[in-house]
Amino acid sequence: MTAHPSAAGRSSRPWALALTSVAFFMAALDTLVVITALPAIHRQLGADLPALEWTVNAYSLTAAAGIVTAAALGDRLGRRRLFIAGLLLFTVASAACALAPGAEVLIAARAVQGVGAAVIAPLSLTLLTAAFPPERRGAVVGVWGGLAGLAVASGPLIGGAITQGLDWHWIFWVNVPIGAAAALLSRLRLSESRGPQTRLDLPAVGLVTGGALAVVWGLVRASDVGWGSPRTVAALGLGMLLMAGFLLWERRAPAPLLPPRLFRNRAFAAASAAAFLMNAGLLAAAFLTSQYLQVVLGYRPLSAGLHFLPMTATPILVAPLAGMLSDRVGQRPVMVVGLTLLSAGLAWLALVAAPSVAYGHLVAPLIVAGVGVSMALATAATAALGAVALGDLGKASGTANTLQRFGGVFGIAAATAVFDANGHLGTAAAFNAGFRPALALAAGLAALGALAALGVIGPRRPEAVGREPAAA
Numbered sequence: 001m002t003a004h005p006s007a008a009g010r011s012s013r014p015w016a017l018a019l020t021s022v023a024f025f026m027a028a029l030d031t032l033v034v035i036t037a038l039p040a041i042h043r044q045l046g047a048d049l050p051a052l053e054w055t056v057n058a059y060s061l062t063a064a065a066g067i068v069t070a071a072a073l074g075d076r077l078g079r080r081r082l083f084i085a086g087l088l089l090f091t092v093a094s095a096a097c098a099l100a101p102g103a104e105v106l107i108a109a110r111a112v113q114g115v116g117a118a119v120i121a122p123l124s125l126t127l128l129t130a131a132f133p134p135e136r137r138g139a140v141v142g143v144w145g146g147l148a149g150l151a152v153a154s155g156p157l158i159g160g161a162i163t164q165g166l167d168w169h170w171i172f173w174v175n176v177p178i179g180a181a182a183a184l185l186s187r188l189r190l191s192e193s194r195g196p197q198t199r200l201d202l203p204a205v206g207l208v209t210g211g212a213l214a215v216v217w218g219l220v221r222a223s224d225v226g227w228g229s230p231r232t233v234a235a236l237g238l239g240m241l242l243m244a245g246f247l248l249w250e251r252r253a254p255a256p257l258l259p260p261r262l263f264r265n266r267a268f269a270a271a272s273a274a275a276f277l278m279n280a281g282l283l284a285a286a287f288l289t290s291q292y293l294q295v296v297l298g299y300r301p302l303s304a305g306l307h308f309l310p311m312t313a314t315p316i317l318v319a320p321l322a323g324m325l326s327d328r329v330g331q332r333p334v335m336v337v338g339l340t341l342l343s344a345g346l347a348w349l350a351l352v353a354a355p356s357v358a359y360g361h362l363v364a365p366l367i368v369a370g371v372g373v374s375m376a377l378a379t380a381a382t383a384a385l386g387a388v389a390l391g392d393l394g395k396a397s398g399t400a401n402t403l404q405r406f407g408g409v410f411g412i413a414a415a416t417a418v419f420d421a422n423g424h425l426g427t428a429a430a431f432n433a434g435f436r437p438a439l440a441l442a443a444g445l446a447a448l449g450a451l452a453a454l455g456v457i458g459p460r461r462p463e464a465v466g467r468e469p470a471a472a
Contacts, residue, residue, distance in 0.1 A: 015189035016131035020124035023087060023182050025151055026175060027117035027124075030094075031060060031283075031408075032155030035290040036301045036308075037168035042425065044168070047103040049425055053416045054107045056287060057216060057409045059114040064405030065209040066118025068258075069202070074123045080192045083127055084183050086119025091179030098172040121401070130193040156290055156312055160305030201253055207246035208258075212406055214239030219413040258399050268396060270455030271383035274335055275404045277449030278342065278376045280411025284442040285346050285369070286312075287412045288419065292435050296355050296428045310363050311345075314370030315377055322375040323382070331383035332456040338375025339450035345369025346443035350436045355428040376449070380404070383456045415441050 034041075038052045047055070074082040093113035100106035162170045218235030250256040263269045289311075293304040326334040345368035352361050384400040415438040423434020 012189045012191060013131050015185065016128055016191075019182055019186050019190060020083075020128040022178065023083070023120050023186075024124040026178060026182075027063075027090065027120040028151035029155050029158065030113065030117065030175070031056075031063075032151070032286060033159040033162075033171055034059075035287055036156045036160035036294070036305050037163040037171055038287075038291055039294045040163050040168045040301065041103075041106070045100075045103045045106065047106075049416060049420060051103040051107065052291075053287070053412055055103070055110055056283075057412055058107045058111040059117065060283075060405050060409045060412075061209070061212060061216065062111045062114030063117040063121070064402050064409065065205060065212070066115050067122055067402050067405070068399070069205050070119040071122040071126065074119075074126065075194055078192050078194055079123050079127050079130070080186060080190045082119055083123040083190075084186050086116045086123065087179050087183040087186065088116075089113075090116025090120060091176055091183065094172040094175035094179065098169040098176075127190060127193065131191065150316065154312075156286070156308045157302075157305035160301035160303070163301040165302070201250075201255055204246060204249055204253060204256065204258070207242050207249060211239045211242030211246060212409065214242060216409055216413045219417045258402075262396055262399060266455055267386075267457045268384055270452050271331075271335075271380060272400050272403050273452040274339065274376070274449045274456065275380040275384065275400060276407035276410075277445050277452060278339055278373065278380060279404045279407035280414070281342060281346065281442040281444075281446035281449065282373050282411070283408035284411035284415035284445065285349075285439060288415060288435055288438055288442070289349070292353065292431065295425065295431045296353075296435070297357075297359065298428075307359060307362075308366070310366040311370035311373075314367065315374040318371050318374035319377055322379065326379045326382065331379040331386070332453060334375050334379045335383060335453040335456060336450050338372045338377075338379070339446050339453055341372025342369050342376065343372070343443045343446035343450060345372055346439055346446060350439040350443060353432060353436050353439065355432050372446070376453075383453075411442065411445055414445075415439075 034055060038055065041047055041055065042052060045051075070082065070086070090113055093109050093116055096109035097106055097113060100109055159171055162168070162174070214235050216239075218232050218239060250258055251260055263272075286308075290304060290308060293299045293307055294301065297307075299307055322334055322338065345365045348365035348368065349362060352365065380400075384396060418441045419434035419438040421434075422437050423430045423432065425431060
């Protein structure tokens with residue numbers, strides 16, 4: 001049973017809000033903060049594009065795979081205890097990233113850092129909600145959730161500023177004092193809480209993580225060894241086999257990681273698919289465009305982050321308005337329009353991209369894409385959670401978050417495969433030759449997301465929301 005805040009707990013509420021928010025922002029920021037440093041990492045460590053891709057994807061992959069398990073372990077072992085362990089793991093892994101002598105060590109450290117983020121993300125929310133009474137949770141969770149948009153907006157800019165002003169290693173060094181201080185203060189200021197003792201679906205974690213890893217590895221290596229290579233075919237085949245095994249296991253598991261009943265719910269399945277494809281298109285575009293601004297147009301890291309703001313800063317301004325609009329007209333039209341705009345903006349950017357293009361020609365497509373993703377971000381989670389019964393909210397939230405992160409991993413892997421088939425990092429012209437078709441793929445993923453969003457329906461009737469979920 002979740003602990004209610006005592007008098008001591010009440011006195012720690014400002015600390016709970018501050019510490020969980022700082023930790024979540026730090027974990028969310030590290031998804032994108034590295035992208036403006038990728039050209040510098042390429043120069044210093046000699047990393048090729050697949051290695052740069054794994055620098056981003058290793059973090060996202062382990063973070064996605066561990067979220068649901070971390071939440072369940074927190075319920076069993078104590079949320080504060082596991083939250084502190086996640087902070088310390090994230091901090092130590094950040095130091096390992098900063099000290100990495102080569103791309104292989106950096107990728108391994110980023111994977112461990114992602115495990116820490118998988119612990120921080122869900123437990124920061126549960127600790128925060130446990131510290132506040134129900135009547136105040138909406139406001140404080142709004143602050144917590146708003147940090148995700150701020151991390152998206154500021155990630156490339158902060159990464160560019162640190163890389164240019166200091167060195168790319170300091171992107172990771174700055175986490176060390178913050179993480180260590182947050183862990184110590186969490187031990188002193190946060191109250192412990194626990195949740196229901198649910199079973200851990202560890203076989204499902206292994207199957208879905210192994211399947212995703214095999215598919216991503218196959219996509220990454222296909223451009224080097226060929227799509228028909230035995231290694232590529234074996235990796236992709238193994239990945240699909242493990243994914244199929246995961247689906248079969250979940251149908252029979254006593255406490256499934258991703259309950260099959262959720263995906264029999266058309267609205268939840270449609271919202272989750274749309275969020276998966278949205279994140280695939282968004283992160284693929286962010287991964288490529290941040291490098292395009294430096295490699296092709298010649299901007300320094302900080303300048304690249306500033307020139308990326310027409311797209312990355314729009315969630316701060318547009319997402320709240322889109323959320324209010326969805327309350328009036330429903331989530332489906334806002335999601336469909338948003339993902340259509342994201343697709344259109346990325347396709348427009350792909351059409352005008354050239355080594356000699358003036359930056360002014362890029363502003364409008366970046367804004368269109370930014371407005372589109374802002375509209376989709378504001379409604380995807382609401383549409384997914386609004387489609388399920390009250391008893392399924394925890395599982396639905398973990399499922400939607402996991403799928404969205406896996407979407408980003410898939411999008412970067414697929415776009416990089418297309419890039420490698422058409423260009424390379426050697427020159428501005430060669431990069432541009434790969435950038436345009438890869439960005440067109442990202443636009444196509446967003447367009448598929450708009451089609452998926454057509455299946456989203458309005459929130460369930462109030463009497464349905466309180467109903468207990470049926471057996472899986």
